[in-house]
Amino acid sequence: MADSRYLLRFDDICPTMNWAVWEAIEAHLAASRVKPILAVVPDNRDPKLMVDPPRADFWERVRRWQAQGYCIAIHGYQHRYVNREAGMLGLNPQSEFAGLPREEQEDKLRKGLAIFAEQGVRADAWVAPSHSFDRVTVELLAGLGVTVISDGLWPRPFTEAGGITWVPQQLWDFQPKPAGVWTVCNHHNHWTPERLERFAASLRAYAPRLTDVPAVLREYTGRRLTLADRWRGFSEFVWTHRILGPIWSARRRMRERRAVAG
Ligand SMILES: [Zn+2]
Numbered sequence: 001m002a003d004s005r006y007l008l009r010f011d012d013i014c015p016t017m018n019w020a021v022w023e024a025i026e027a028h029l030a031a032s033r034v035k036p037i038l039a040v041v042p043d044n045r046d047p048k049l050m051v052d053p054p055r056a057d058f059w060e061r062v063r064r065w066q067a068q069g070y071c072i073a074i075h076g077y078q079h080r081y082v083n084r085e086a087g088m089l090g091l092n093p094q095s096e097f098a099g100l101p102r103e104e105q106e107d108k109l110r111k112g113l114a115i116f117a118e119q120g121v122r123a124d125a126w127v128a129p130s131h132s133f134d135r136v137t138v139e140l141l142a143g144l145g146v147t148v149i150s151d152g153l154w155p156r157p158f159t160e161a162g163g164i165t166w167v168p169q170q171l172w173d174f175q176p177k178p179a180g181v182w183t184v185c186n187h188h189n190h191w192t193p194e195r196l197e198r199f200a201a202s203l204r205a206y207a208p209r210l211t212d213v214p215a216v217l218r219e220y221t222g223r224r225l226t227l228a229d230r231w232r233g234f235s236e237f238v239w240t241h242r243i244l245g246p247i248w249s250a251r252r253r254m255r256e257r258r259a260v261a262g
Contacts, residue, residue, distance in 0.1 A: 003179035039075035039127035095132035155180035
C-alpha cells in the first residue's frame with residue numbers, strides 16, 4: 001500500500017434510501033473524519049432506490065453535508081435507464097445518457113442542475129448512473145461548469161484538454177493497492193449488519209490512507225494522462241471486468257440458484 005490513497009464514494013443518495021444503514025455509516029464517517037463523495041440523484045424515479053419513505057429534510061441534509069466539506073456529486077437526473085448503452089467506459093450496458101442525442105442529454109443535465117440550484121446545492125462532480133455516459137455528456141458537463149468526473153479505471157486523476165478533471169473510481173470494496181488514488185464505491189441500500197461491520201473495520205484499517213476530493217484536486221489538477229495510466233486502466237478493465245467479473249457473476253448465480261433450490 002506504499003503510496004496509495006483512498007477516496008470514499010456513496011451512490012444512490014436520495015430521499016427514499018435506506019436511512020437506518022445510512023445513519024450508521026454517517027456516524028462512522030464522522031468518527032474517522034472522512035469526507036466522502038456523495039452521489040445525489042436530483043429527482044429519483046428508480047423504484048430500486050425506493051427503500052424507505054421519503055425524508056422531508058433530505059435537501060437540508062445535503063446542504064449540511066456540503067457545508068461539512070463532503071463532495072456532492074450529481075448522480076444523473078432521474079436514475080432511469082432508457083437504453084442498453086454502456087457508454088465510453090463500457091462497464092454496464094444500461095444508461096440514462098449514453099447514446100442519446102445532445103439535446104436530450106442537455107435537457108436532463110439542465111433539469112438536474114436546476115433542482116440542485118433550487119435546493120441551494122452545488123454540483124461538485126458528476127457520477128453517472130451505471131458508469132454509463134459518452135463524449136457528448138462530457139462536453140456538456142464542461143459547458144455547464146461541472147468539471148470533475150468521478151469515474152474510470154486509471155490509477156491516478158488527471159485533467160484532459162477540455163478542462164475536465166477525472167478522479168477515477170476503480171474499487172467496490174477496500175483492498176490493498178499500489179501507489180495511486182483509489183476510489184471505493186459503495187451502495188448501502190441493501191447492506192446487512194455484517195456488511196456494515198465490515199465497512200467499519202475497513203474504515204479503521206484504511207483511515208491513515210483516506211483522502212478527500214479537494215486534497216486530490218490540489219495535487220492532480222492539470223496533470224496529464226500518461227501512457228502508463230492508460231495501460232493500467234486498460235488492464236484493470238480487461239482483467240477485472242472482462243475476465244474475473246463474468247466468473248464472479250456466474251458463481252453468484254450458481255449460489256443463488258442453489259439457495260433457491262435448497
Ligand atoms: Zn446509481
